[in-house]
Amino acid sequence: MSEAIVGTATITDPTGLHARPAVRLARLAKKFACSVEVSASETGDWIDAKSTNALMKMKARAGSDLFIRAVGADARAAVDELVRLIANDFKAEAK
Amino acid sequence: MSPAFQGISASGGLSSGHAIHWRTAAPVGDYEAGDRVEEARRLDVALGRAAQQLSLLVAGVTGETGDIINFQLEILSDPTLLAKIHAMLQLGTSAIEAWTSALDAEIQDYRSSGDDYLSARSEDLADLQGRVARSLHGIDDSDARKSVASSIVIADVLPPSAFFELDLRSVKGIAVAGGSPSSHAAILARARGIPMIVGCGEDLLFLHDGERVFLDADLGVLATNLTAQQTAEFEDRVQKHELATHIAQMEMTNAASTSRGDHVRIYANLDDPRSLSHTDVRSFDGVGLVRTEFMFDRGAWPDEDAQYQSYKQVVEWAAGRPVTIRALDFGGDKPIKGITVEGEKNPFLGLRGIRLLRRHSDLLRIQLRALLRASALGDVRVMIPMVTVPSEVSEYRTEMLSQLRQLQESGVQCRLPQLGIMVEVPSAALIAGRFEVDFYSIGTNDLVQYTYAAARDDHRLTYLSEGDLTPVLELVRQVVAAASQKGLEVSVCGDLASNPRTVGNLLDAGIRSLSVSPATVAAVKQAVRRWPAEERRT
Numbered sequence: 001m002s003e004a005i006v007g008t009a010t011i012t013d014p015t016g017l018h019a020r021p022a023v024r025l026a027r028l029a030k031k032f033a034c035s036v037e038v039s040a041s042e043t044g045d046w047i048d049a050k051s052t053n054a055l056m057k058m059k060a061r062a063g064s065d066l067f068i069r070a071v072g073a074d075a076r077a078a079v080d081e082l083v084r085l086i087a088n089d090f091k092a093e094a095k
Numbered sequence: 096m097s098p099a100f101q102g103i104s105a106s107g108g109l110s111s112g113h114a115i116h117w118r119t120a121a122p123v124g125d126y127e128a129g130d131r132v133e134e135a136r137r138l139d140v141a142l143g144r145a146a147q148q149l150s151l152l153v154a155g156v157t158g159e160t161g162d163i164i165n166f167q168l169e170i171l172s173d174p175t176l177l178a179k180i181h182a183m184l185q186l187g188t189s190a191i192e193a194w195t196s197a198l199d200a201e202i203q204d205y206r207s208s209g210d211d212y213l214s215a216r217s218e219d220l221a222d223l224q225g226r227v228a229r230s231l232h233g234i235d236d237s238d239a240r241k242s243v244a245s246s247i248v249i250a251d252v253l254p255p256s257a258f259f260e261l262d263l264r265s266v267k268g269i270a271v272a273g274g275s276p277s278s279h280a281a282i283l284a285r286a287r288g289i290p291m292i293v294g295c296g297e298d299l300l301f302l303h304d305g306e307r308v309f310l311d312a313d314l315g316v317l318a319t320n321l322t323a324q325q326t327a328e329f330e331d332r333v334q335k336h337e338l339a340t341h342i343a344q345m346e347m348t349n350a351a352s353t354s355r356g357d358h359v360r361i362y363a364n365l366d367d368p369r370s371l372s373h374t375d376v377r378s379f380d381g382v383g384l385v386r387t388e389f390m391f392d393r394g395a396w397p398d399e400d401a402q403y404q405s406y407k408q409v410v411e412w413a414a415g416r417p418v419t420i421r422a423l424d425f426g427g428d429k430p431i432k433g434i435t436v437e438g439e440k441n442p443f444l445g446l447r448g449i450r451l452l453r454r455h456s457d458l459l460r461i462q463l464r465a466l467l468r469a470s471a472l473g474d475v476r477v478m479i480p481m482v483t484v485p486s487e488v489s490e491y492r493t494e495m496l497s498q499l500r501q502l503q504e505s506g507v508q509c510r511l512p513q514l515g516i517m518v519e520v521p522s523a524a525l526i527a528g529r530f531e532v533d534f535y536s537i538g539t540n541d542l543v544q545y546t547y548a549a550a551r552d553d554h555r556l557t558y559l560s561e562g563d564l565t566p567v568l569e570l571v572r573q574v575v576a577a578a579s580q581k582g583l584e585v586s587v588c589g590d591l592a593s594n595p596r597t598v599g600n601l602l603d604a605g606i607r608s609l610s611v612s613p614a615t616v617a618a619v620k621q622a623v624r625r626w627p628a629e630e631r632r633t
Contacts, residue, residue: 012432014430014431014432015212018162018212019162019163019165019166019216020162020165020166022166022169023162023165023166023168023169026169026173027169047175048174048175050173050174051173051174051175051176052166052169052170052173053169053170053173053175053176053201054173054175056166056205056213056216057204057205057208057213059208059210059213062432063432063437089395
């Protein structure tokens, strides 16, 4: 098994990981072929980042960190883009 | 009234019409399951159809409701959830059973999460559950969109997606068995002026389609089986109510004078300049409160220029009328990361408003510079929130003057605005005359909560502040007296000013300037015009 790529970002949205951020995060994760998981702590309870439902149930609050890990061909790009999305307060980047 | 359902008012108004049930739940009835392959196919078709319906709905919807519909769309293709459902199909479970039970489990999870936001989302999941289940049963939702003309919609719950499927032009009212006044549907009903009550109880669902019902959404009551005389009386009230609303709308842009002829200035409370496009400036004598915290809701903090642009928008909208901008009011119920203190034992008695701002001189200075520049564009007034002692004002004024000098030295267009305070702490009301200010604005929401020592959001304590307003009105009188001695304006910008039922109390206390939320301006002006009542009980 190839090694996991990891990353961390802090949620700044005052309401935390509510519907809009969760949907945006899952939609972005789904663009990648690799597996992407997130967790509220470095050690535990990894959930599928492509599952909006699972993201919502994390109840992640404003100011809390999200840990990300991805395994697969495009794992590096996936982690980078997810970190950027979270750091950018879940706003899609203007391109 | 005879058999009546007592609920909670979610959107005021009166109307009568025929009851019509709006079913969002899954249909009960026989479902003939096929083999595993067939059931997987049916599920795919049903999920696809639901996705198509929701995509159509979401196209016309923005904001939080749009977020919810997008959330429902995502659930339809949620990998973890679908894997669970497909595993059940593999075991020979029917599509309807697998879908329903998987969603039941999620709904239960959300409900018992102990998180208000997540609990509220359980209704959105139930809505989605019903949508897909109806499709699996071969029910076409577009057929279900029966005519609701002149009807009062009866529902178990009313999720946002259903709200948008109703033909709103013809709905006369809404009564919901469950729900809450803070649900999305309730917010939408208020915005569209549709009378709505919630929390009527499950018995409501036993009403027959077509039964004549009478909705008094001001009192939160839905009545049935009225006698001929009661019906006539109700219809008379409905007509008077419609007429009054109509007149209020017609007179909305007229100035408000009391029945004695005193002019009362009506200002607007504003948040986000984006809301300006649907607010008619002609209804207002100016802006009594611009909350500036909204600028920080979008991630990156706004710099001086971004703030200036926001203020400029409001000043231009006001077209020469005064614009009162409140300095940043974080803390209390408005936390902001990196600024407010985390884990404060009692945030309402802690660092908030000016108490917090004076400790963040960078934040204070950047805003002051933007305000000084915006003042060059029109009649801008600046007010300081949560002022308790005079030194807080003099400190702020000193910083304001120093920033003014710096801007002038760099040749930047700027002007010194009037400086006032929010009176929301009883101590400030009691010594109002000692503050060196140009105006006063009474924030009744906090003043009420500090006067009665009762949290606003604790429903067990509403009996304290909603019973008798005498103590808080006494403080209002003190401020009015101090202001009139100095010849200064004093306005009220809390909920007491926006509520037509308490406007008279403020006028009694000597207030002649009210700053109100724009949606209430028509009703507030009518309340002013009726004051003082011609036949007063003495």
